[in-house]
Amino acid sequence: MKDAAKSGYITTVDPATEQPLKDYPIMEREEALAAVERCHEAFLHWRETSKESRAEIISKIGATLRDRADDFASLMTDETGKRLEDGHTEIELCAAICDWTAEQGPEELADEVREVANGERGVITYQPQGVIYGIQPWNFPAYQAVRYAIANLMAGNGVLLKHASNCTGSGLFLRDVFEAAGLPEHLFTVLVIDHDTSDDIVKNHRVRGVTLTGSAASGAKVAAIAGSAIKKTVLELGSNDAYLVLDDADLDLAVKTCVIGRIYNNGQTCVNAKRFIVTEKNYDAFVKAYVEAMSALKMGDPREKSTKLGPMARGDLRDTLHEQVTKSVDRGATIECGGEIPDRTGYYYPATVLTDVKPGQPAYDEELFGPVASVIRAKDDVEAMHIANDSRFGLGGGIFSQDEDYAVNLARSHFDTGMVFINGFNVATPNMPFGGVKDSGYGREHGGFGMKEFVNVKTIITN
Template sequence: MSIESTNPATGDVVDSFEETSDEERDEHIVRATETFAEWSETPIEARQRLLARAAEVLRENADEYAELMAEEMGKPIGQARDEVEKCAWVCDYYAETAAEHLQDEVMASTERARTVVAYQPIGPVLAIMPWNFPFWQVFRFAAPNLAAGNVGLLKHASNVPGCARAIEDVFEQAGFPEGAFTSLLIGSSEIGAVIEDDRVRAVTITGSDGAGRSVAETAGSQLKKSVLELGGSDPFVVLEDAPMDETVETAVQARLINNGQSCIAAKRFVVVEDVYDEFVDRFVDEMAAQTVGDPMDDETDIGPQAREDLMEDLHEQVEETVEQGGELELGGEPMDRDGAFYPPTVLTDVPENAPADQEELFGPVATVFRVPDEDAAIEKANDTRFGLGASVWTEDLERGERVARQFESGLAFVNELVKSDPRVPFGGVKDSGYGRELSRHGIREFVNTKTIWVQQDAGEETDMVE
């Protein structure tokens, strides 16, 4: 059976690929298991050198990979080039820091013992990845895990099979052994069988909270470690002393990056009464000024939604919100042109429990809420089942940090949009999942944190025996 990738801007077929058969899937898992035995014993310095080479491969082929992303899921070409560079950055980061992050830790115990904590790889890890950042979200998993000595099995989204194959090829070109990173072109119905396979030791997913619950249930039944990076409905809090020029400019970027299809995009703009009217007026004007068009054009700010059905779902959420009493300030209708294009859209006066209040809107739709003061802003920011990122805008940095500490989120930014960075941990709370990616925290998610106690006086009695 073949899998086709379709250009969402034109409806044309980009390419077709043969689906991985059950027999091939088993062969890939066998190979990954065999490679792990070798790879886990490879000195970490050698693994780091190969990661550095992967960064070079990415940069050498940046235009090719960027065009592939634009064709398969509609990402504006400039943002796609930036994504390739970010993937190279995360490879560089772990090429430089992995050994430091995983070095043995000496722990205090008794005078006559040497006690250390060692961080050892655990085996093949399955990564279930989405289409919206088709390179970055794979590399932020792959770079730390390959550096740690694990091997990766990728189940990528079905609409970006070309990206999946290209990523596999990056590691092959960089010199990684066969089986260190393998793409499985399989359907969602086969994920459970891979997780349940005894040779697969852990699983990570970036996706919807529904998919995360299903994966976590299967992994939990097998007593396997899982990391869930799920959806978000991030608040963007504007206080009365916010630097308005910078705030509005960043608000537009934070809502529309990646055609609005980002889990950490600002989606709920919570604005205090004193500056609400000014913010809405300026925000609507700036949203309206964005260029919607061909993602292959460098002048385009917003390309198509990744699939027609996704655009239809988004529009249904907007329509239902308006029917319940929400006000449409801008946009709100699919564009009259070929392709899955939805315009920048702004909703205000959204009633409680409307879709734009309670659900994640995965597209270029912003919801603006009016609140009386800072306390109400914090309350509204936290009034969501999600808890991925949040930001607050104020001239008073001490105030901003105080507010940031009150957000129920895994990420909190003051006077900056929410973003992922290899140097700091990334992840959420509540229905946004659990576990962390990136930084020292991310590379230690899928390792055996092993206590090694070396008693130097065999005759000494221990204080306590469990």
């Protein structure tokens, strides 16, 4: 789907029916720049608001999200094809982020006092910088925006959001939730703009920082524009997260978790489990059980409770995924199940398992953003870890082993990623940092870290 189905408008489309939902007028450049000014004016007042008062409003945002969960989840399903159940889970995560930030934010941002040489007293204070611009994708219409917005609002900044075009309605819904909870008008501003205007916003003198979630290519472009204007960026980019099934793994747990980890959010999550590296000892048994489990998943209407796999968000995304599968097979991969576009309305793609996956195939080298799993054989634990790290990405990953201490040591000392999950799958936790390394980006969100990404860490020394 293009940004504008007709000139001057963004048209959202239901991925399950391929029917248009709503037209949204695209802001002219001057209109967008005026919105940035209004956000800056709102920031000038908000920065004077006490941390405790900010926290109170953020707590109310969490409550309002819960109150409007049914409507919001339904809208996200309409716009992105996300299962209704997953939408409710996403909203609860967003509310939990608000809860944690409201409870811990004032303390996280409190001044620190340190002794300095010769009896001097040092004060470290965390001061808001201004307007922070967020460019966010469609796969989590609520969470992606809440993740950076709530942290920066707590820090005292103003927030701009350019959401993905296919979830424009969700971005505007979120703005209404924030303001209904008492957030001052314009402090969280949604920009319905095209890419050229977005580049102008990045360079605008009122914008003090930029955060983006998206592809490595998009991140590199935006970071270059921001860097030319000497602006800090936080980037959360793609990944092809590896999950290691080691010699002593609980195989039943590994299979069950790896199915969930691959198809969660219809397989369209940056931290989905994507590459499954299985040692020789367990390889044949894992493949047999995993293919059976993936083959049994019911694909269908994301509004139905019995559906385990809904449509992908857009037709072009499905086509790209299928092209990656086809190229991988042409270069030696084997399809164990799935791998064909179904003859039905909607942007559906079946749960797919590839084996004989090797370097040089998209299934090994690239991120497959959809319900396609790459299973790779490893001789032993050492080779499994080597294969896991043989990637330009490094967001998350997992280890299955019944020796927890051993797995934690591997995760700590050898796994080259920002997050590692032991004997489980996780998307995000409000009190733990989220972010990656290598081509998966830089900077951290959650756990208090996100509140300090775009503040002025100011030193004050008194004699």
